[in-house]
Amino acid sequence: VVGAGPAGMTAAYYAALKGHAVTVFDMMEKQGGIARYGIPEYRLPKVKLDKELNSVWQLRDTEFKGGKMLGRDFSIDDLFTQGYDAVFLGLGAWRSNELRVPGEDLPGVIEAINYLRMNSEGNPVPVGKGQKVVVIGGGFTTFDCARTSRRLGADVTVVYRRSRKEMGAHYSEVDDAEHEGIRLEFFAAPVRFVEKNGRVGGVEFQRMALGEPDASGRRRPVPVEGSNFVIECDTAIPAIGQVPNLDFFEREQGVRKTKRETVITNGALMTDRPGVFAGGDVQMGARTVIECVAQGKLAAKAIDRYLAGDDMARVAEEIAEEEAVPELIDIVPYKPEEPQVRMPMLPFKERDLSFQLIENGYDKNAAEKEAARCLQCVCPDVGRCHLQRLSLEHGLTDNRFHRAEPVDYHDYEYDFSHDFILRDLNKCINCTQCVRICRDVIGANCYGLMGGGYDSIVTTPWNVSLKYTDCVSCGACAETCPTGALMMRERDLQTYELDIVRCIYCGDCVEVCPHGALGETPNFELSTYGRFGRTVLAKEELAVARTWKPSEEIPLDGHNSPRPPEIRPPGPPRWGD
Incomplete structure (x- = not known):
């Protein structure tokens, strides 16, 4: 995966869940x-972002290599030479569009994406308290730059060549910016950057009027003669969009690009070169994060099919058919429409000179009210089910395949005994996705095929309850299940507390946690006897205790009765443990 942005990281995550070894490169x-x-x-907040990203590196056979740029440090040919079987390009859109007006190269004129990157990295930016900043544009990036500058203490003006209604940013962004003290100037386009003392000192604009609609459906701005004016500034930030940087693509064989600097792919996101896929901003142009996430997930699915040897032309057709499936149910009779619960926001007066998160989140009552709006679709493939579509195409509107004898009709009991996962085997289609992800990715091996023919079913060893298996409650099986036969249980408990009185410091929780949520600290101690005041073994002595072998003399406790130590020897857990 080349590019560790939303598309690339999503592709890496879902490809790893499907059992593939994934390496992510990023500049x-x-x-x-x-x-x-x-x-x-x-x-x-970067803390929340890091927590989200760390879920990828908890999966087996995932690796990140930073500071590596495609076209500078390696090529696509190099990746295949090194043994990679497929390549996903999630390069993003890192080149700002140019205004192409005089003075754009003056000191103090900063591209929007570079300005945001400098601020994110903690590098000094030429914006401070009392300085004047002009931001040119009307999209989300425009207001990110403007509101960032405002938090740095600057006097900010946003200038847009169309009306407020035609801004690309959401109306809430525009409203919040005004409440934070940012001035908005509409129907004005930049003519040139004004020089003052060897750097930018202002921007000259010309008033605009709306003419006929352009290709986007919005009315095209036309200049008004004799309406020029200048806005003084210390820093000017053009923010009129970004495009991918594909200058090096002339050297990459079999990968073509459009005039808009985006990579050409088919419906399965594969380029003209077999095994090379692309998604996110580099394929669509600059879009939202969630659109890039969606393409990353789609790419992982397509790459998995490619590595399995499937016909990619057919895969592209299937994806197109999925997207074309109409809504099959009308939700109105089932649930009344309810407005979204308003998000509590940080007061505007507290936002000056502060990068504190502005969305405070719901309290318990508001969260429950918002959650009550959920339609409880149950099956994650509702509205785009392959089985439903194929059944309709072939006229299979009744159950023609179960045996006529009532005694052979399968009616499985629910297994709701597990604390986290619900099992309904009546929905299972024997796709074995849960078997593979649990065995090959997680390593718990909780599922397998039992029986044969019509009577075969995916279940646990000896068909025991899931809670009696080696399940680590990671939820990977429920996430990959296409029919809802496995689902995560809804839980009210949000946090977990350790009862130190009952804890015997055995360390088992540290060893079995699949996500590293528990870890040994320098002062972590493990008990050799148990609780109720018995001896505690310090961590540095633990290595000695772990060398004990069952063939050696059994040590005695204070009552001269034989007892094995309660520290498990190295290696995987045994049934007796």
Whole structure:
């Protein structure tokens, strides 16, 4: 995966879940892409971003290599030479569009994406308290730059060549910017940057009027003669969009690009070169984070099919058919429409000179009210089910395949005994995705095929309850299940507390946790006897205790009765443990 942004990291995550070894390359030292370097702290705290990204590195056979740039440090040919079977390009859109007006190269004129990156990395930016900043544009990036500058103490003006209604940013962004003290200037386009003392000292604008609609459907701005005016500034930030930087693509064989500097792919996101896929901003142009996430997930699915040897032309057709499936149910009769619960926001007066998160989150009552709006679709493939579509195409509107004898009709009992996962075998289609991800990715091996033919079913060893298996409650099986036969249980408990009185310091929780949520600290101690005041073994002595072998003399406790130590020898857990 080349590019550790939203598309690349999503592709890496879902490809790893499907059992593939994934290496992620990125030109930056840290992963996250535009989510880290282009979205300000007050909208997306880096602590939360890191927590989200760390879920990828908890999976087996995943690796990140930062500071490696495609076209500078390696080529696509190099990756295949090194033994990689497929390549996903999630390069993002890191080149700002130019205004192409005089003075754009003056000191103090900063590209929007570079300005946000400098601020994200903690590098000094030429914006401070009392300085004047002009931001040119009307999209999300425009207001990210403007609101960041405002938090640095600057006097900020946003200038846009169309009306407020035609701004690309969401109306809430525009409203919040005004409440934070940012001035908005509409129907004005830049003519030139004004020089003062060897750097930018202002921007000359010309008034605009709306003419006929252009290709986007918005009315095209036309200049008004004799309406020029100048806005003084210390820093000017053009923010009129970004495009991918594909200058090196002439050297890459079999990968073509459009005039808009985006990579050409088919419906399965594969380029003209077999095994090379592309998604996110580099394929669509600059889009939202969630659109890039969606393409990353789609790419992982397509790459998995490619590595399995499937016909990619057919895969592209299937994906197109999925997207074309109409809504099959009308939700109105089932649930009344309810407005979204309003998000509590940080007061405007507290936002000056602060990058504190502006969305405070719901309290318990508001969260429950918002969650009550959920339609409880149950199956994650509702509305785009392969089985449903194929059944309709072939006229299979009744159950023609179960045996006629009532005694052979399968009606499985629910298994709701597990604390985290619900099992409904009546929905299972024997796809074995849960078997593979649990065995090959997680390593727990909790599922397998039992029986044969019509009577075969995916279940646990000896068909025991899931809670009696080696399940580590990671939820990977429920996430990959296409029919809802495995689902995560809804839980009210949000945090977990350790009862130190009952803890015997055995360390088992540290060893079995699949995500590293528990870890040994320098002062972590493990008990050799148990609780109730018995001897505690310090960590440095633990190595000695672990060398005990069952063939050796059994040590005695204070009552001269034989007892084995309660520290398990190295190696995987045994049934007796």
